[in-house]
Structure formats: structure tokens, C-alpha cells
Amino acid sequence: MSRQKKYGIRPCTWVYLFLMFFSFVTFLIGQAGLSGLEVALAVLFLAMIKGQLVGHYFMGLGSVRGIWHWPVFIWLFIPGILIGTAFYLSYSTG
Amino acid sequence: MTAAVAVAEKQNRYPPGDLVIWIFILAELLVFAAFFSAYAFTRMNNVELFNEFQQNLDRQAALINTFALITSSYFVVRAVSAIREGNSQHCVRWLLAALVMGVVFLLVKGGEYSHHFGEGINLSTNTFYMFYISLTFFHFMHVIMGMVILAAVAVKAQKGGYSAEEHTGVETGASYWHMVDLLWLILFPLVYVMR
Numbered sequence: 001m002s003r004q005k006k007y008g009i010r011p012c013t014w015v016y017l018f019l020m021f022f023s024f025v026t027f028l029i030g031q032a033g034l035s036g037l038e039v040a041l042a043v044l045f046l047a048m049i050k051g052q053l054v055g056h057y058f059m060g061l062g063s064v065r066g067i068w069h070w071p072v073f074i075w076l077f078i079p080g081i082l083i084g085t086a087f088y089l090s091y092s093t094g
Numbered sequence: 095m096t097a098a099v100a101v102a103e104k105q106n107r108y109p110p111g112d113l114v115i116w117i118f119i120l121a122e123l124l125v126f127a128a129f130f131s132a133y134a135f136t137r138m139n140n141v142e143l144f145n146e147f148q149q150n151l152d153r154q155a156a157l158i159n160t161f162a163l164i165t166s167s168y169f170v171v172r173a174v175s176a177i178r179e180g181n182s183q184h185c186v187r188w189l190l191a192a193l194v195m196g197v198v199f200l201l202v203k204g205g206e207y208s209h210h211f212g213e214g215i216n217l218s219t220n221t222f223y224m225f226y227i228s229l230t231f232f233h234f235m236h237v238i239m240g241m242v243i244l245a246a247v248a249v250k251a252q253k254g255g256y257s258a259e260e261h262t263g264v265e266t267g268a269s270y271w272h273m274v275d276l277l278w279l280i281l282f283p284l285v286y287v288m289r
Binding site for chain 1: 106107108109110116119120123124126127130131134135137138141145153154156157160161164165167168170171172175265268269272273275276279280282283284286287288289
């Protein structure tokens, strides 16, 4: 598959629809008042997946080789771990 | 090495747009990462307070804003694609559509602020609102900054300032705007949903 096709408009359109759908799912989770460590971590994980898709397809980092392929992934990973840890501790100590 | 191969090699090694904007983006992302982590660790010691006041936020407004920013980001992808094909007019139209979505975000968020401030809520009301207002307002300012950049790019594109061969400015503005979207994709679940 050529780079043009792999990172062109069509995959970006699918990513757009994915982002919209799972943002709505996140909203529904909030509206339903769902809580708990598993729910919080699932919502966080979903947000990280969405962020990675924005970096990979919209920002165009998916087609970049080397160190510049990773900044969004690393950025999502570090606060993701910290936020996840904070929520884990709030449940385990609460 | 031919010029085409050299250009392709450069595209493979560096992200789209001016490298300086990426240094700026990384700095911004780090600041927000510290903010997000501070919110989560402060919440750890104030779980009941955060859960109680999170319920007062307008989640539907936040969803509309999420849709607005994601759609706007997609429109910017289309603008970049158009200019890569040398179509300045389409590029301008997509950028204007993205700007309209930015205006929607500002209006909805402004309405939220107006509601909260009308109730006498401010930074010193409690720890939750301190984080909510400062985090979202910091992001709000980035949306305005992104819109100024997109508007400047649109004006230059309208004047024929970009082409299929040279469109670094469009990619630079697009990268900044996608960062604004990326930040909101974490901010929305963290502040409005996770409990």
C-alpha cells in the first residue's frame, strides 16, 4: 500500500468517524453516571487511543520515521500512566 | 540523489510543517501533561469534592465542543490535502469551515463560563473549580491562538501564497490546530467524565 493511500483522506475519514463515535460513547458513560476504577481506566484508555489516532493520521506522524514518529505516543503514555496511577490510588486508598 | 528522492527522504524523517512549531507543540504538551497529572493527583485527596462538583458541569456542551474540535481538525486535514494537490481555493474553503467550528467551540465554552460565573463560581470557589476553570481557560486561549494562525494561513492561501510544492505554512498551522484537538480529547474525559 502506498504512503499516499495509507495516510490519505480515506483513512482520515474513518479515523474521524471513529473519534466521533467513541467521543459519544465517552459522553454516554458520563451521562449514565458510571464510576469505578475499571470504568475510569477504560475511559482513559479510550482517550489515549483517540489521541494516538490524531497524532498518527491527522498530524501525519504515522508516515514519519525515527524519533519524530513517537512524540505524541510518549506524551500520551506519560500523563496516561500518571493519571491512571492517581485514579488507582484514589480507589485503593479510599 | 535526485531532488525528488531528497524531498521524500526529508518527509520521512521530519513531521509535516516547520520543525520550530513542533518544538513549541512539545513544550505545550508538556505543560498540559503537568496540568492533567496535577488534576488527577489533587483529585486523589479530594475524591468526594471532585465527584460532587463534576456533576455540575454541562457534559452536553462538552460533547458539542468535542464534536466541533474533531470536525474542525478533520476539515484541516482536508485543507492540507487540497493544498498538496495544488488546489488553493478548496484549501481556503476547508480552513474557513474549520474556523467556523472553532467559533462554535468558543461560543459554547463562553456560554458555559457565563453560566458558572453567573452563579458566582470563580477560581477560589473550591479546588475542583480552580482546576476546571484554569485548565479549560488555558485550553480556550489555545483555541483562540489556533484560530488566529488558521485565519492567517487562510488569508495567505487566498492570495495564492501556497502551492503543491511549497505549503509548509499550511502544514505548520494544521499541526498546531491538531494539538489543540489532541489536548481536548484528554481534557474532556478527564474533567467531565472520569470519576
